[in-house]
Amino acid sequence: MDTTSEDQQLMVKAIDQICRSIVTDEYSAEIDREARYPVEVMNALAAQGWAALPVPASAGGGGASARDLVVIHDALARHNLVVGQAFFSLWVLGAEAIERMGTQEQKDEWLPRAVEGANIAFALTEPGSGSDAAALRTSAVREGEDFVLNGLKVFITGAAVADVIITAVRTSTEGKKHDGITLLLIDPKAPGVETRKLSKMGLKGLDLCEVFFDNARIPVSAVLGEVDRGWSGVTPGLAKERMLLAALAVGALRDLLDRCLEHAQARTTFGKPIASHQFIADKLVTMRVAIEAGEALTLRAADAVDADDPDAASIAAIAKLYATDAYCTATREAVQIFGGYGFTDEYPVSRHYRDCKYLEIGGGTSEIQKIVIARSMGIRL
Numbered sequence: 001m002d003t004t005s006e007d008q009q010l011m012v013k014a015i016d017q018i019c020r021s022i023v024t025d026e027y028s029a030e031i032d033r034e035a036r037y038p039v040e041v042m043n044a045l046a047a048q049g050w051a052a053l054p055v056p057a058s059a060g061g062g063g064a065s066a067r068d069l070v071v072i073h074d075a076l077a078r079h080n081l082v083v084g085q086a087f088f089s090l091w092v093l094g095a096e097a098i099e100r101m102g103t104q105e106q107k108d109e110w111l112p113r114a115v116e117g118a119n120i121a122f123a124l125t126e127p128g129s130g131s132d133a134a135a136l137r138t139s140a141v142r143e144g145e146d147f148v149l150n151g152l153k154v155f156i157t158g159a160a161v162a163d164v165i166i167t168a169v170r171t172s173t174e175g176k177k178h179d180g181i182t183l184l185l186i187d188p189k190a191p192g193v194e195t196r197k198l199s200k201m202g203l204k205g206l207d208l209c210e211v212f213f214d215n216a217r218i219p220v221s222a223v224l225g226e227v228d229r230g231w232s233g234v235t236p237g238l239a240k241e242r243m244l245l246a247a248l249a250v251g252a253l254r255d256l257l258d259r260c261l262e263h264a265q266a267r268t269t270f271g272k273p274i275a276s277h278q279f280i281a282d283k284l285v286t287m288r289v290a291i292e293a294g295e296a297l298t299l300r301a302a303d304a305v306d307a308d309d310p311d312a313a314s315i316a317a318i319a320k321l322y323a324t325d326a327y328c329t330a331t332r333e334a335v336q337i338f339g340g341y342g343f344t345d346e347y348p349v350s351r352h353y354r355d356c357k358y359l360e361i362g363g364g365t366s367e368i369q370k371i372v373i374a375r376s377m378g379i380r381l
Contacts, residue, residue, distance in 0.1 A: 003299060008071045015072060018044050019079035025348060028080050031205035032351055035197075037161050038083055038205050045087070046117030054092040056099050059111035066240060066305035070247040070298055077251030081355050082205035084248045089157040089206070092244065093237065094120025094166055097183075101225035101233045106185065110164065121162035123153040123186075123211055124234065130155075131368050133168075134178045134231055138213060140169040145220050147171070147184065149192070149213035157362070159195045159209035162188050167211070171228055178231045183224040192216030202354035238364070239312040242320040243301040245363045249323035249356075250294040253330055256352050257287040260337045274337070283333040290326035297322055314376030321369040324359040331356045 004012075022041045031038050045051065054069065055061020064072070069092065076084035095114040098106060114120060129135035138151025149169060159165055165186045172180030188195050194212040225233040261284055264275035274280045297319040304312040331353040335342035342349045360366050371381055 004067075004071055008068060011068065011072060012075045014048070015045075015050070015075045016079075018048060018050075019076070019083070023079045023083060028082075028348065028351070029345070031080075031082065033204075033345075035204040035207075037207065038080070038086065041080075041083055042086060042117065045083075050087075051091050051117040052115040054095050055111055055114050059099065059107060060115050061095075061111070066243065066302040067299065069240075069244060070302045073244050073247040074251035074254070074295070074298075077248040078255045080205075081248060081252045081352075082203055084251060085203060085358075086158065086206050088241075088244050088248070090119040090121060090162065091117070093122050093241065094164070096237060096240065097122070097166055097224065097233065098185075100236065101183070105221075106224065110185075113163065118163045119158060119161050121156060121158045121165045121188075123156045123159065123165050123167040125155045126152060127154050131365055133234075134181065136168055136170055136181065138167075138169045140171045140182060140184065140218070142171070142220070143217075146217040147182075147220065147222075149184075149186075149216040149218055151213050153211040153213075154209075155198070156195075156209045156211050158206060159188060159211050160197055160207040164188070165211065166224060168230055168234065180228050181230040181234075182227050183230040183233055184218050185222045185224050186216075186218055190216055190218065202351070202356070203358050239301070239305055239316040241363045242313075242316040242369070243298060243305055245359055246294065246298045246301065246316070246319040246323035249320075249327040249359050250291060250298055252352065252356070253287065253291055253294065253323075253327045256327070256330055256334050256349065257284065257291065259347075259349060260284060260287065260334050264337055280337060283337060287330045287333070290323075290330060294319070294323035294326055311376060314373050317364075317369040317372040317376075320359075320363065321366055321373070324356075325366065328356045328360055 022044055053062035053064045057063035073084050073088060076087055098110050124133050126136050126138060140147040140149050165188050167184050167186045168181055169184060170180055171182040174180060192214045193216045196210045198208045200208050264280055265273050267274045301316040301319040304315045334349040335353055338347055338349050341347050374381055
């Protein structure tokens, strides 16, 4: 039974119409091959008002609920995971943080730009602080009306196309590691800031970057939230992030199953379609079950986020853990279903195989999700 509302179903139809006109298999192969940002489809989505969806209605946006965002991310990923990930990383995450923590001046500057499709990246991870994100060391020292930044961020999604980067820095070494962290709105073109793309195996159309700070002077007015209390501004967004990564996994898995089912019904061996062979049918059925379960878990997480449920973090962790694992498992089986063709770049299943791993790492690794879930069960780790 479809649990989405009539409005959400209309959203999906509108997204499908835009994506079908641009995101062909040839287009997806091209942005993958050239490691090129899918600017054409992102511009088309922005022109039709979709960048406004995560922005509060009070700022001229769509005021989308968590459920709305889950449905949209699922729909986008069914066409191309890069497009769905770009929507989340550059249009949802940053706008939500600015709306929640920004000064009125910051909101007045950035939320209207977000509505128009400005790209807002988020820089937290460093070479020595990935899962242990609060151990970050990039320093920001106050000098008059500026902070002087030195350090390095790594694995920053979309930094190469960002208009601004929300960056977590250390402004104090006093107290616990979660203390003394401050968020800054940083222009990636500012003197002393350098962005370098990393070469990676999947999601090639959306850059993953190192961001270097060499005596970069950032005005105090760029502080997002409170000085030394930035960590409390990071954690509220984690449940929504994990929920939406789960939605992306479910959407991508839908596309994968469609392709596997079509191939398995057309390809014949021993006088019948390979879908009629029990081992292949088992793989297809397992994918279908995973989609149903993943969708249910993800929508449950959305409801928890919308209701400000105190257990939203663990519920979202369960959804992400299950959906991303199911998608990665399915990509391996999909290559098997396609056989030798699945091992070539002639068919999209190889791209799914390369892209999927990001979702088990980004937004907190699967191991981190298990820690969150265990703690919600009263298990001390």
